[in-house]
Amino acid sequence: MNKRSFFQKILGLIIINNFITIKKIMAEPKVKKTDAEWKKILTPEEYDVLRKEGTEIAFTNALNDEKREGNFYCVACNSKLFSSSMKYDSGTGWPSFFNTYPNSLEMKTDYKLMYPRTEYHCANCGGHQGHLFDDGPKPTGKRYCNNGVCLKFIPEKV
Secondary structure (H helix, E strand, O other): OOHHHHHHHHHHHHHHHHHHHHHHHOOOOOOOOOHHHHHHHOOHHHHHHHHHOOOOOOOOOHHHHOOOOEEEEEOOOOOEEEEHHHEEOOOOOOOEEOOOOOOOEEEEEEOOOOOOEEEEEEOOOOOEEEEEEOOOOOOOOOEEEEOHHHEEEEEOOO
């Protein structure tokens, strides 16, 4: 077996594994809209991140510095994802959380950078939110690194 066929087989396994992982973990979203419908209700940046799995530029979203008590919701469908008590400053430039509300997110494996990462989506609408890492604070040790453009914040006290 030459190097080229070896790498083709490895790439094929990665693609197959990625497809199986998506099928196993990502359920059908409850909110279903066409691309045209999403484009009508989302800004171009929201659409790129939520529907095309893009990433906003670090340190550009005001929610990274949000410190009031309240909750963070999916901007596309209003599902409650995180509490301000779950948020912490990771220094990455994106809003980061060490926990999430139960059953609010679904995971899949992402190979866009050629190595596996855990990507998470809103369980209600399927919108891409960010990536999950194992370098967060106690008690979970998790870092839900979220694109701020995907979130809206509603403070407890106005």
